[in-house]
Amino acid sequence: MKILLVDDDNDKARDVSRVLLEAGVHDQRDIEHVTNAYDAAQALRRSKFDLLILDLVIPNTKTDDPKADGGKLLLRDINGRPGFIHPTYIIGLTSFDDARENSTIDFNRGLWTIIKFDRSSSDWIDMIRSRIRYIQSSEAATTAGANYGVDLAVVCALREPELRAVLGHDYDWQKTEKPLDPTIYWKGTWQDRKGNLRTIVAASAGNMGLVAASSLTAKMAMHFRPRVIGMCGICAGREGDTELGDVIVANPSWDYGSGKFSNGDGGSDFAPHPTQIPLSPTLRRVAEMVADDGSFLDSLRRSYSGSPPKTALKLRIGPMASGAAVRADDSFFEELAKANRKVLAVEMEAYGVFATANEMPSPRADVLVVKGVSDFANSNKEDSFQDYAAYVSSACLLEMIERHFSE
Template identity: 30%
Template sequence: MIKVLILDDSPEKVGIIKKFLKDECNIDEQFVDERQTIKEGRKILYEKDYDLLLLDLVMPRDAESEPSADESIKFLDEIYFNSEIHIPVHIIGFSQFDELILSHTDSFDDKLWHLITFSYSNNSWKDKLKNKICHLISVKNRFKESIEARSKFDIGIICALETPELKEVLELPCNWKTFELENDPNVYHEGTISTLNGNSYRLIACSINKMGMQATASVSSMLIAKFKIKYLFMTGICAGVKEGDINFGDIVIGENLTDYGSGKMTEGSSGEFIFKPEPHQFPTDQNLISKINNFIRNNKELIAIQTSYKGTQSTTVLKAKIGPVASGSYVVASKNLVESIAEPNRKLLAIDMEGYGLYLACHYFNQTKALFIKSVCDFGDIKKNDTYQAYAAYTSARFLNSFVINMM
């Protein structure tokens, strides 16, 4: 819908034009404003944006002045040159007097604006105005569609930290370009990826720069709302649960995510704190899990990822596993705590601080499918260190890249 401002000191003429806009151009009255003097028109154009200004060629400067053609033309120039005025997308001048139309044609033509002769008895002005309005609506709709297309991405990649997690994502061969948005603290990176199936996807990636489920849920929701993402992946590092069955660098795909900190804290008979867990679980999309299952059957891709890494890595063969993951709000460096978290779920593969927030956001924005893809950098025990963080961030990002290329 376009917004219209009518500057005319004749209530009768304004009423006719407003009725025409409503009945024949389908422009609701709430999108049409009117003012009776140049002073009032100037004031509202300082405050608001309009798609169309309908300007009577004979207008009073203020409520105490007589209508004058000079005032309208001076105001026309002011609109064009005054940077503080919100210039309407298009301006159409109106007059009942042919001599005024002829004498001011150049003033409008120079600025690619138009003049129309108004008549109470002849409706030919209506066809001309309607054609202009239809064109304006069409242009605005096409512009809106173009803007929406540019701000729409197929795949989002979110990481907790800039280093090492997002750093490895931005090493992927996706022609990354950085951009920022007004009133948005995040730094975004856009790229493209082409698949073996002939598809091309637009990517957007960012880091939260803060660990935790709340921050993840917030930024994930913002990404989905702003960029209409179809798939939202989270890559990075996590703590493995079953040492021996899963090793440093191994990729964990979260079939479901649980908040292990959800529950009730009570007091025992001796005054001790007792935590009664009430975990809540969010599953991911089963079609994505089916594709992942098919993908990891081809061990050549995992071997290629492992052999391409040049830094410190595990001596075991790289694996990818699908299963449950648990998230909490604190860093874990206790074997006993890891075992207590895993106790209710014997198949638990890993714990982290963000995944549940990702799945929570995508649960509420159900048009976006989420997938947790993180790699093991430690086992959440007293031996926890940073040795394998870079390797885990690398295998996680490269696994996602290979999965998209081969399976999407």
């Protein structure tokens, strides 16, 4: 594996190199470090790199001062000018929030990721390690000739209402079983918009929660080797930022119970320290397409046979927290916001699906979790919109998958 690290901060570059070596890069000589855009361009014209880690605030040459848009301009040169040997993967890395915001569009255009570098947090370390594992597993799968099985595996928390909503879509479902496995699986097919025959499998866990969802995800990944693992169902939304019936696409997902308890003046205090797993850029793009398709969402709302919420159906992409239990507590979301201030939803399974899929052997699946808001996790919690939330979340998940495989 060959990596180009572009960063004018030598201390930061040493920290990143150490993480790369700990993550499985075999030799320091596999990491080429340059400090400016000119030297990076020369390297990218000379060699093929598996991964480019690009600081966003870099100088043009060794003698220049760093520029706030130096990394962004280099990325535009790589994409727009001839003579560059494109790296397989690109990661942006910055300590500066304004540089990140100014470069987001350019990185999204190439489906690349920007990571916040923060020595007080391990999130950037976890994300780099995850990318290195992904590259290594992709290389191993290519070498070994590993193949995917089905196109989509749908993990449902329960048979009612989640799995019932999925099986309500016409995929010519057939019941199937695996030896020594108590789970009942449903396999189906559909023809995508290009005329290709696609395959789907769906199942429900025996119980709600992270452990049950994780176990089912692992079994489906091993049995069926899906390209995408999807999950639909119900969640609690953040009142004021969501409406009942809204569909939430998890990005990122984390376990809100991950952290540390310590003794404080008024008793024990909890300091959250979660690993947040993002949605893949490719699936985020199709989620954004569906979110912008008002006619599809309006038609979906009107197609529900029961009584939908009074508000228009909206699809929102945002942070979703998972935990062992969901509380009916008016202050719950204020606590969750300590880990991610933009949190939109909370439920009991998504992180288990993301985390398990990330650790499975190759060929590894992407993950897409889509859930409908059935309550606000407050003292007025009630269940009247669960069927609607399951209905619209399953339809949105399948619409995203259809568009994903038809591009």
